[in-house]
Amino acid sequence: MKKHSLFIGLLVVVVCLSGFWTGASAQQGFYNEAPMLAERVAKGELLSVDERMPANPMIVQPVEQVGVYGGTLEIPVEDVMTTSRPSRFIGYEQLLRWDAQWLRVVPNLAQSVESSDDATTYTFTLRQGVRWSDGELFTADDIMFWYEAVLLNPELTSRPPNWVSTEGVPATVEKIDELTVKFQFTKPNSFFLRDLANVIGSAPTSYPRHYLEQFHPDYNANVNDLVAAEGFADWMSLFKGKASADNMEKPSLGAWIIVERGETIVAERNPYYWKIDTDFNQLPYIDRLVFVQATSAEEYEAIMNNGQAHVVFDNEFENFSVYDANVADVESITLISSNSSSVAIGLNLTHPDPILREAFQNKDFRIALSYAINRQRINDEVFAGQSEPYQVAPRPESPYYNEQMAHQYSEFDPDLANTMLDDLGYDQRGADGFRVTPTGVPFSFKLQTNSETSRQYDVLVRVAEDWQAVGINVSIESFVGDKSEDYNNLLFAGAQDSYISEAVGGLDVILEVSYYFPVHPFASFYASGWGYWYRDPSNEVAIEPPPPVQEQMRLYNQIKETLNPDAQAELMTQILQISAQEFLVIGTVLDPNSTMLISANLHNVPPSIPLAFSYPTPAPTNPAQYFIDPQN
Incomplete structure (x- = not known):
């Protein structure tokens, strides 16, 4: 490319x-x-x-x-x-x-x-x-x-x-x-x-100001007369309506x-x-x-x-x-797409269920699942061969592009995936044929999405089939239509099994770091607890991240404090190196350009x-x- x-x-x-x-x-x-x-x-x-x-x-x-x-x-x-x-x-x-x-x-x-x-x-x-x-x-x-x-x-x-x-x-x-x-x-x-x-x-x-001040009580003592005349519930609704881009009078x-x-x-x-x-x-x-x-x-x-x-x-x-x-x-x-991986799979690293949290936080578990994905099949069947296997990493057009980070663990190798899962202690299977935990407890999880697009769902179908083939009891849960509120409630509670979306930061790497480390609880749903900790360690739902992630956070704070572009680039490169080492999110294929x-x-x-x-x-x-x- x-x-x-x-x-x-x-x-x-x-x-x-x-x-x-x-x-x-x-x-x-x-x-x-x-x-x-x-x-x-x-x-x-x-x-x-x-x-x-x-x-x-x-x-x-x-x-x-x-x-x-x-x-x-x-x-x-x-x-x-x-x-x-x-x-x-x-x-x-x-x-x-x-x-x-x-x-x-x-x-x-x-x-x-x-x-x-x-x-x-x-x-x-x-x-x-x-x-x-x-x-x-x-x-x-x-x-x-x-x-x-x-x-x-x-x-x-x-x-x-x-x-x-x-x-x-x-x-x-x-x-x-x-x-x-x-x-x-x-x-x-x-x-x-x-x-x-x-x-x-x-x-x-x-x-x-000359137009909107009439709708604000600090500038118009009679604003409630306008609220009543316009049929709004209160002055805030009136002001927001008049300030909206949909208001052709503004x-x-x-x-x-x-x-x-x-x-x-x-x-x-x-x-x-x-x-x-x-x-x-x-x-x-x-x-x-x-x-x-x-x-x-x-x-x-x-x-x-x-x-x-x-x-x-x-x-x-x-x-x-x-x-x-x-x-x-x-x-x-x-x-030119600015996204990295078109469909990124973020297993919930701060899951409230200790069994799933232990599995998801294990880097080798994530690597094994990555090897189990047939990305070439996804590219051929879903993207008409217009993409390539790709992890969550800067795009080839970016000066931060790193060949190893982009393609590590992306080969389709189900034998290696099976061996790694066995070595991690998930070598026993239940009566249903799926793997159980090292302590013999059955476990399962869901790939959850609220996407209305068929492309993301088609990718998840193939990922689920690949993971089931190596003994992982995984299914797809779709939150579309009237279920979207349930999905949001799940995310904001940090109780989802997974977060599936396009991975931003393929080009705008420094500005969109949420898939390289959890910079915000709502931008990095794959580790909301760590994101809360970055924002405020005293927050009751904050969870202290491991030392490498804390180092990423420290480096990013340094980026915020300097206007020197060379210094920013060096710090961002260090953040990406840690991201490659930690492999927090599983990618599928590079988001293709459109027209x-x-x-x-x-x-x-x-x-x-x-x-x-x-x-x-x-x-x-x-x-x-x-x-x-x-x-x-």
């Missing part, structure tokens, strides 16, 4: 001189705009583009070429009511953002940031003159409103999120002036800038504004969008986005052949394949794009610079 270096680095600060841009934007006709906006300007309905643009707009380098204005882009989705696609095309306008290659963090609404050497203080300078979609200025007051009215309000935020707090203590946010804010942490937080570029870092720029900072929600979701260009291309054309190029529902291959085929430009994800639909449709003039964009299909006349889309939760595909590629060529 070809290797590509894909490294998540530290912030590269780009400081544009506001004086230059202030002078430039004062010139009449300095910027260009879409014809549909020029018509509104001519009618006196809208300020000129020069008056709408900030003093220091963000310049976006087009992927291929400077585009042309116009057109409608349709995005077929499985369910218009529940899809998250709009936020990944329209949203993601945060203080900072990932670059398109997921190599580094770059400025966005903040034009620059200064970090203290001890990673406790971060001072942001905002772009001057950026406006919300209703024309009101975006300033430090909006960030302070989020901080004071939302983050510090216990009725809206019961516990500050980890990205903006250290040891449960929220950062102090201070307004220096209209364009400058400072975040101060009580402990070093070297991940803060990366977290701000992550989707979890959207909050500081999501609360327009001003936005995105390239398009949602103007219709129903059978389709329609978004039209934001006249106050604050980004330009290299020829000083205000973005976006495309007039409108339409998210349209397709419930069958026939509907999908009709949509894709209706003459509009399209973008669709090949894994969007559960009940049919996009490749079964007859669609002309589409091109493929590779979506985004685009119309041949849609341009400025990179040929490959990372696919991850942390990287909200395709938003970091700046869809505002996509364009539709009417001649092609």
Whole structure:
């Protein structure tokens, strides 16, 4: 498999001189705009583009070429009511953002940031003159409103999120002036800038004060009148509803504004969008986005052949394949998975049952089960041969890739598995033919899942068959539909036998470590007790982990305390070495890449794009610079 270096680095600060841009934007006709906006300007309905643009707009380098204005882009989705696609095309306008290659963090609404050497203080300078979609200025007051009215309000935020707090203590946010804010942490937080570029870092720029303050009692003494008029139960419900991205009245900072929600979701260009291309054309190029529902291959085929430009994800639909449709003039964009193993099996290492806990915590027991899995069969029958046997480890595209870690214990060797289980004392079998414990007690466990996808279930069926073949009494328990709450209760009680999911951290290794060691009780369900201990050893449900895992936790704390990328990489390498030695989670096959299909006349889309939760595909590629060529 070809290797590509894909490294998540530290912030590269780009400081544009506001004086230059202030002078430039004062010139009449300095910027260009879409014809549909020029018509509104001519009618006196809208300020000129020069008056709408900030003093220091963000310049976006087009992927291929400077585009042309116009057109409608349709995005077929499985369910218009529940899809998250709009936020990944329209949203993601945060203080900072990932670059398109997921190599580094770059400025966005903040034009620059200064970090203290001890990673406790971060001072942001905002772009001057950026406006919300209703024309009101975006300033430090909006960030302070989020901080004071939302983050510090216990009725809206019961516990500050980890990205903006250290040891449960929220950062102090201070307004220096209209364009400058400072975040101060009580402990070093070297991940803060990366977290701000992550989707979890959207909050500081999501609360327009001039609109939302009317729904908050600290700013409107008569808010209960609005609660009654709007039919909400209390002011908190009212505020959350008005602050939601689903509220089309809330001003936005995105390239398009949602103007219709129903059978389709329609978004039209934001006249106050604050980004330009290299020829000083205000973005976006495309007039409108339409998210349209397709419930069958026939509907999908009709949509894709209706003459509009399209973008669709090949894994969007559960009940049919996009490749079964007859669609002309589409091109493929590779979506590079950020996951490691596609189906990772985390046996509950802190299980309340002492018999299962003893077995699961035994590394050789886990290794024996790993040897018993026929991964090539899984690859051939479930993944159509598009993957390879793979443990929980960084992907080949990652600079942290380690051949041994990725493939250790992945050979299919049931004879060795049987021998190892015998040597561990599980050599006797009961009347049912399954192994009993070294003390002669029958034992069994379940592979438990709440996945609605057939792929994960199909993998588990084959794993269960392989383990049964070496004498392990294992079965599958599925929690779907109305059983999902039972599954969650089991997980949060730490009483599950196993936790099955895709293993994150294949590319974003430092940010997503939950499968390399239990960093959080709810991100590392395979060892919740150890995760609780890492967060708070005094917690009554915390369980002290073994020394190697404690060493991983100590090393990770050191990563949080340094901004030096070389030091972080060295510490992360040590964590991975321990992870390889301990073999906490069993992998199956490498999560395969997927595809985004685009119309041949849609341009400025990179040929490959990372696919991850942390990287909200395709938003970091700046869809505002996509364009539709009417001649092609």
